[in-house]
Every structure is written in C-alpha cells, then in structure tokens.
Amino acid sequence: MDVDIWTMVTIGSLALLVGGSLAPLETLGWWAGWYGRRGDELALAKPMVTEEPGQKRHFLVFLTGVHSVSGETFAKREQSLLRELRARFPGSVVVEVFPYSVTNRALTGQRVFAWFWRWALSMKLSKRTLSGIAGMVINLRNLWQVAVSTDKRYGPLYNQGSAELILGALVGAGYRVGSGMPVTLIGYSGGGQVAVGAGGHLAQMLNCQVRVISLGGVMSSDPGLMGIHKLFHLVGRRDVVERLSYVFFPGRWPFFRHSHWNQARSAGRISRIDMGPMDHTGPGGYLDSNSRLADSRTYLEATVDVIAGIVGEAEEVAET
Numbered sequence: 001m002d003v004d005i006w007t008m009v010t011i012g013s014l015a016l017l018v019g020g021s022l023a024p025l026e027t028l029g030w031w032a033g034w035y036g037r038r039g040d041e042l043a044l045a046k047p048m049v050t051e052e053p054g055q056k057r058h059f060l061v062f063l064t065g066v067h068s069v070s071g072e073t074f075a076k077r078e079q080s081l082l083r084e085l086r087a088r089f090p091g092s093v094v095v096e097v098f099p100y101s102v103t104n105r106a107l108t109g110q111r112v113f114a115w116f117w118r119w120a121l122s123m124k125l126s127k128r129t130l131s132g133i134a135g136m137v138i139n140l141r142n143l144w145q146v147a148v149s150t151d152k153r154y155g156p157l158y159n160q161g162s163a164e165l166i167l168g169a170l171v172g173a174g175y176r177v178g179s180g181m182p183v184t185l186i187g188y189s190g191g192g193q194v195a196v197g198a199g200g201h202l203a204q205m206l207n208c209q210v211r212v213i214s215l216g217g218v219m220s221s222d223p224g225l226m227g228i229h230k231l232f233h234l235v236g237r238r239d240v241v242e243r244l245s246y247v248f249f250p251g252r253w254p255f256f257r258h259s260h261w262n263q264a265r266s267a268g269r270i271s272r273i274d275m276g277p278m279d280h281t282g283p284g285g286y287l288d289s290n291s292r293l294a295d296s297r298t299y300l301e302a303t304v305d306v307i308a309g310i311v312g313e314a315e316e317v318a319e320t
Contacts, residue, residue, distance in 0.1 A: 028157070060311065061183065062097070063097055063186065063192075063195050065078070066138075066142035066191075068138075077281075077285070078287060081300065081303070084300065095170060095173050099145075099162060099191045100141075100145040102162055103165075104165050159198050162198035163202040178207070183210050183211070186212075188215040189281070193220060196214070200225070201227070203229070210228050211230050212230070215286055216281075218242070221250075221251025222260060225263075226260055236275040236286060237274070238280075238284065273306060
C-alpha cells in the first residue's frame, strides 16, 4: 500500500527528531554494558605466539557511507569496489563493518524502530516517488551517529566502541593480535570520520600501523589523527559534501594551528590526493564505472589504483 508524501514527511521528521535526541544513548548504553559486556571483542583477541604459513599480508576494513543500514552494503557501486579490492589483493583480507552503531546492530535488525527502517529501505530500493525521501531519512539518521563521533563528550566513547567493533571483526577474519600486521581502514563519506576516530584506539590495541583512506570523508579535527600512521584523504573537485564538512569543522581551517588536524598535517600524517573531476557519489562519483578520466580509466578504476598504491606500501612494511 502506497503512503502519501505528507505521511512520509511526518513520520520521517518525527523519526529524525527522536533519532537526534537518542543518538548518544546507544553509545552510553554500550559503555554501561546494556548491550553486552564491554571488552568481549578484546577477549577474543589472544596474542599471537607463532606465525603460521600462508598468513595474510594485510587487512582492509571498509566502513560504508551514510546510506547504509547494515555491515553488508547494498549499494552496487560499493559492492563493485569491494570486488575490485579482493581481486587486486588476493593475499589480503577485506572486511566490512557497519560504522554507525557501536553495537554493530543493523538498523533493520533487533531495534525498536527496526520496522520503520525496513520500510524505509524497501521504499528506497523500490525507486518509487518517495524513494528519495526514504533515502534521505536513512542518511540523516546515520549522520547523527557521525555527529556523536565528533562530539567532545560522547566521541571518545563512540570511537573506542567502534575500535573494539573493528577489532572483533578483524579477529573473526583471522587477524592475530601481536603480529604487527598493518591494517588499513577505508572510510567512505561519514565512514571517514569513524575510521579516523577509531583508528588511534585500534593502533594501540593492535600495536601496529593503522592507515586510514578517506574516500570523500566527512571528518572533524579528531584526536585520533595523532594515533594513526597516516591519513590519505581522497577528494574529488566536484565533491560538494566534502567541502561542506570542511566548512562545518573549523579545526580543519589552517589558522587553527594547534588543532589536531593541523598538528597531524604539520607532522606529515595527512596526505590530500586530488581525484580529478569526481563527485561524492552516484554518476560521476568516486565509484562510478561509467565516467572516465582523460587517460580512459573509469572513476572506479582510478580510485582502486590509488588505494592499491597505499595498500602496496603497507604490504611492503609487513614483509620487512
């Protein structure tokens, strides 16, 4: 049964207001142990004693954009990126993590409003008249979680929770804590902020180099920048979303010299990579397999090439 647009707008607005007011509560509940004991992920992470033959050379963790509702992306362009990465790096492990919940609960899973998110997702995928509004509601809900990650009060808790979540996923994929095996976090859009925020905590937990690849990342001047090995910030010239994030986070402005962002940049921890005429998402975006650069590569191929260069450097470190 179709729902008229004003009903959708009303429900969506109420959901956003409730979502905004409750956004930090999941993080606080996780910290208090309401959703399972804190440290369960760490209990799985037993130190490595001996190396086994055929050990993987590198681990890549993909943190999806704000359009997602779970750890397994439904976006075809993101799926294409992951297929390309797995084909390009057969000696590496590629892991997906949902970055907008410290408890790793899908929006459509065991939640009070799961029914609403299932309906919004089905509406978005239906490509009907209201699909754009449904997609916007999902995006804005996840943006609230990005805001929690940047918040000085709740951010440290959220980012530590995200780091432990990533650690659990890595251990589940075969990572051996104590091996020193490098890890690369690939954060797309809002996933860039979570990758930076969690990266410093993760580096301490694993005692290894953690690189962050920001794919048009929406990021603040996060303290996590001081704990990661390096941030590679991929930016397209038509990416308006990334430009807006720069405006909204003054700590990234050059005249705040003592901000975490500018300290990391001065220390050589941030490398900005020009991706040419690419947009944030959709046709013309970083993952578009139809648009082409002047050298005939598709935007997706060019993006994978840049990521390959970064991962190749990390694998060289792992072999030395």
